[in-house]
Amino acid sequence: MNFTQAIRYAVLRELVMARRARLSTQKTQEFTHLENAHVLGQESTYWHTYTHLLMLVWGWQHKVYPEVAGQVLRIVGALSKTAIGLLPTGNTGGANVSPFKPLPLSPAHAQAINDAKHRCKLAN
Numbered sequence: 001m002n003f004t005q006a007i008r009y010a011v012l013r014e015l016v017m018a019r020r021a022r023l024s025t026q027k028t029q030e031f032t033h034l035e036n037a038h039v040l041g042q043e044s045t046y047w048h049t050y051t052h053l054l055m056l057v058w059g060w061q062h063k064v065y066p067e068v069a070g071q072v073l074r075i076v077g078a079l080s081k082t083a084i085g086l087l088p089t090g091n092t093g094g095a096n097v098s099p100f101k102p103l104p105l106s107p108a109h110a111q112a113i114n115d116a117k118h119r120c121k122l123a124n
């Protein structure tokens with residue numbers, strides 16, 4: 001098992017909550033859940049890139065063009081830098097935060113990430 005598989009359920013839980021928020025027209029809450037999914041999946045090239053793509057779509061749908069532009073750059077970074085570990089831990093991934101700035105992990109996020117890494121070790 002790799003990290004992408006191990007963190008899958010935690011990321012998907014946030015993405016489901018983002019979708020529910022979108023269907024309830026709670027755009028700020030939707031983006032918060034996308035940010036949470038980003039933090040959780042940041043060490044996986046797949047989840048890291050996927051959440052940035054969803055943030056780009058969010059920006060386009062809500063006509064937040066600085067977000068769209070920021071996400072285009074972040075998608076390139078996620079694709080090219082995640083695998084080599086160039087990640088600012090805890091960064092929420094939105095264009096309102098420097099893509100190089102580490103942020104503190106919430107206790108819940110830290111626990112989910114540590115649990116996923118532990119499952120990887122047990123499986124290998």
